[in-house]
Amino acid sequence: MTVLLLVPLVLPFLAPMPARATLSRLAPATALWVLTASALALAGACVAALGSLVLIGLLKFPVFATLGELVHPLRSPSDLLVLPAAAAATGVLTLSAWTVVRAVFRQTRDFRTARRQADSRPAAGDLCVVDSPHPDAYALPGRPHRIVVTTAMLRSLGPAEREALFAHERAHNQAGHHYHLAAAELAAHCHPALRAVRDAIRLAAERAADESAATAVGDRRLVATAIARAALAGHDSHSARPGFAPAATTGPVPRRVTALLEPVAVRSRAARWTAFLLVACTVLSVAAGTVGVVDFHHEVEVAQGEESR
Numbered sequence: 001m002t003v004l005l006l007v008p009l010v011l012p013f014l015a016p017m018p019a020r021a022t023l024s025r026l027a028p029a030t031a032l033w034v035l036t037a038s039a040l041a042l043a044g045a046c047v048a049a050l051g052s053l054v055l056i057g058l059l060k061f062p063v064f065a066t067l068g069e070l071v072h073p074l075r076s077p078s079d080l081l082v083l084p085a086a087a088a089a090t091g092v093l094t095l096s097a098w099t100v101v102r103a104v105f106r107q108t109r110d111f112r113t114a115r116r117q118a119d120s121r122p123a124a125g126d127l128c129v130v131d132s133p134h135p136d137a138y139a140l141p142g143r144p145h146r147i148v149v150t151t152a153m154l155r156s157l158g159p160a161e162r163e164a165l166f167a168h169e170r171a172h173n174q175a176g177h178h179y180h181l182a183a184a185e186l187a188a189h190c191h192p193a194l195r196a197v198r199d200a201i202r203l204a205a206e207r208a209a210d211e212s213a214a215t216a217v218g219d220r221r222l223v224a225t226a227i228a229r230a231a232l233a234g235h236d237s238h239s240a241r242p243g244f245a246p247a248a249t250t251g252p253v254p255r256r257v258t259a260l261l262e263p264v265a266v267r268s269r270a271a272r273w274t275a276f277l278l279v280a281c282t283v284l285s286v287a288a289g290t291v292g293v294v295d296f297h298h299e300v301e302v303a304q305g306e307e308s309r
Contacts, residue, residue, distance in 0.1 A: 004292035016196035057086020171212035
């Protein structure tokens with residue numbers, strides 16, 4: 001039981017490499033969904049395993065066993081492994097919960113500030129221009145969706161480049177990329193190895209918006225130029241956007257520009273199978289965690305006298 005619950009805590013360390021391969025081999029929009037689903041599943045299995053380890057440790061003490069209506073404290077093969085694992089799991093869960101609460105509070109505050117600023121400005125369709133000396137542009141979710149751009153950013157780009165930038169940000173809002181970014185941030189707080197997967201999800205969201213913008217304006221080179229110039233303009237400037245609000249200037253811009261300037265690759269079935277390792281890692285983690293939790297539940301019922309071994 002305890003060994004199975006350790007599997008979801010170890011397998012996420014194997015995820016970053018296949019996550020990067022998935023992004024490079026699959027279409028950006030497809031990779032974004034695969035990466036997000038895998039990150040959430042790995043994070044969920046990790047949290048479930050940690051919670052089970054905490055309960056196993058608590059139910060070994062008579063006072064908590066009584067509260068759980070157990071006939072006798074929970075029995076396990078080795079207290080030398082279970083009790084330290086339970087103590088460590090308690091610390092990790094407490095720290096993760098604290099960082100999640102802090103992140104949610106900060107992101108909510110930043111979103112309300114950005115939304116209040118956008119709603120106070122006159123909008124042309126979904127475009128909102130903010131008077132600021134700091135070049136910035138981002139897609140702001142909400143009702144209605146907004147594309148927020150500063151006057152400094154507008155001055156940094158030509159008319160055609162502005163349209164390419166707007167098409168990029170509009171693609172973020174239309175595809176709901178902020179949901180993927182929020183899920184990636186949540187997963188990264190559940191396991192440190194998922195921070196690398198979070199970065200891959202952020203890049204996948206930007207690459208998907210790049211491709212959508214290239215289709216919308218019909219000129220991949222123009223989109224690449226607009227992204228590069230916008231990134232250079234906003235490189236040293238302060239941004240007030242929320243962390244889950246996607247923007248064209250985020251991520252490894254040189255890599256994105258290179259992808260736009262290269263010929264569109266024809267993706268074969270063999271290339272799609274590169275995502276198999278990430279999916280297999282995710283399925284194995286979820287399966288091991290599920291079996292471990294079910295086994296733990298059975299042991300609790302035995303301790304309650306409801307079932308026999």
